[in-house]
Amino acid sequence: MNRVTQAPAPAADRPAPAAGGGRRAASRPRSGQWAAWAFLAPVVVYLLVFYAYPLYRNVELSLRHYTVRSFVQGDAPFTGFANYAEVLGDATFGPALWHTAVFTLVSLAFQFTIGLALAMFFLKNFRLSAVLRALFLVPWLLPLIVSSSTWSWMFNSDSGVVNAVLGAFGAEPVHWLTSPDWSLWSVTIANIWIGVPFNLVVLYSGLQAIDPAIHEAAALDGAAGWQRFWKVTFPLLRPVSAVTLLLGLVYTLKVFDIIWIMTRGGPSGSSTTFATWSYRLGFGNLLPAFGPGAAVGNLLIVMALFFGLVYIRVQRKQSLS
């Protein structure tokens, strides 16, 4: 996959394709470049119109004071970083930051650990292992509204199956989605469930890439079980683990659907992250606050891009080595 991120080789010493008609026969390499960029034109236009422009509008939203009227008419006054100041000073900021951190880190820790354990388990082929591995992908491929609403019903305080099982062991019913003490944990559990397959698949392919001879050598040296895992497998898997965790981090920071569908960030903000906060400001109220909403969104972008760039750096370093 490293080809995707590496710059292609210079085009100088390569026979030029015959497109572009005969007009440019004199300068063949350049006609090759024309053809190459002609094929890229749709995606470039697409990126400019459907990525760059919305992002630009988003930045613009965050720098102006919008009301519903000026949103339609487009004459909102420029207010600089007032929206950002408002957001940073908001009582929601601290909790939202904390919830985002807890949600992301706890999700990652469990997704990675469970994913790695399962990848180790599936590494040695056994009967049905391919089929079962494929079935493990289901949570990751289900539409989020499907998984979120299923978990909502399972977590229902009165009739949910989770409380029914807990009750069978004599535990008191837990108000998973309606108590401020539990809502963040409930959405985190659902998110862990959704993210395990991704970790399993990536780590499994990472494990497969490790030369079996290394394990045999370690086994001959008397390293067994846990020791072999910690001293041999885990260090060898570190590059893949780093990439998995960083990519998972970028994905988890932007999780919105699950939280919004299950709790809407509530009750009383107890499961509000940056993503749901931004949505609530922009779309969740009768009177939309687009400016602050966009400001929160841009803070989220900065976070995602920071870790995204770290991810790309790590991955490039690995493909070069």
Add this chain to the structure above:
Amino acid sequence: MTDARRWGKTAIGLVLTGVMLFPVYWMINVSFTREQDMRKSPPSWFPVKGTLEGYRAALDQQLPYLGISLVVGLGTVALTLLVATPAAYSLAKLRPRGGGTLSFVLLIAQMIPGIIMAMGFYAIFLNVGMLNTVTGLIVADSTLAAPFAVLILTTFMSGIPEELMQAARVDGAGTVRTFWSIIVPVSRNSIITVSLFAFLWAWSDFVFASTLDQGGAFQPITLGIYHYIGNNNQQWNAIMATAVIASIPTAVLLVIAQRYVAAGVTAGAVKS
């Protein structure tokens, strides 16, 4: 001995898969549960007194939503392929100057949270009158898949042997002809994979639907379920029946393109 051990592992594997897929089972179980058994304690673990009333209600009320989702999904696939396939061909085989930068931009584009794109799209669509339209939703949904599609197709197309293209060139085929008659047919499998993912993501999209299409007459199935949860939270068999129906594309993807799914997940995450 070893045989017994292998079956032992299979047994453990079955149990683990069962635990992992329990929510999916529960969704199916609830979708068949009768209204009066819904709040029974303890819940019925198997739909022994199963009913189809949930599915009847779902098909009665959700069919238009499913139709819209189908249209949006197919539209998204078309737009994604239109943009991504030529670009991937160029990046993989024509070596454009600046191609590396473009790949980098696409990688970054994949990481932008959907909710932020939604806000920008909302502002734009409001001004050009594209809010609550199927076209608008197709455009927005395609941003979920387009960068991924270019990157994946580029990787697959890079593997197409140069000789094949040279042979085409010798036969007098131009760049366009080579693309259309050689590259596209040879890349059929990867194009199908990308299409399935693009369809699934458009079908599953909730962020764009709930922001750009919340007041429209044409709403996708994700909003259908969302309204269902909000409006009649008594009829959980109908909600779960709709959820089961909404999961059909997932099942299709897994059955048709199982090995490509794994490739799609790992793409860009692990060096080959």
